[in-house]
Amino acid sequence: MVNKRTWREFRESGMLWWINMILHTFGWSIVINIDNNGDITDAYPARVKYRGFTEKHNTEGYINVSKYLKENIVEIEKESKE
Numbered sequence: 001m002v003n004k005r006t007w008r009e010f011r012e013s014g015m016l017w018w019i020n021m022i023l024h025t026f027g028w029s030i031v032i033n034i035d036n037n038g039d040i041t042d043a044y045p046a047r048v049k050y051r052g053f054t055e056k057h058n059t060e061g062y063i064n065v066s067k068y069l070k071e072n073i074v075e076i077e078k079e080s081k082e
Contacts, residue, residue, distance in 0.1 A: 001079075007032060007040040014064030017057065024051045 010016050011032065020029050027049070033042040053061070
């Protein structure tokens with residue numbers, strides 16, 4: 001099963017932050033370009049020198065991922081058993 005999602009949904013769920021935390025370990029990141037309307041116009045992998053995020057961004061990321069899990073855990077569990 002594959003259900004295409006938008007970059008906006010991926011970002012707002014906290015998954016982009018979560019994945020980038022892992023990728024930073026290896027000096028990589030998924031970069032997104034956002035226009036003045038808040039629309040994501042491009043996304044690509046990149047090599048980066050920085051590692052990790054600020055405390056503020058980490059707090060926001062954990063809140064978003066927790067919220068996503070809270071709202072989707074029943075479906076996630078069901079899918080894992082299929």
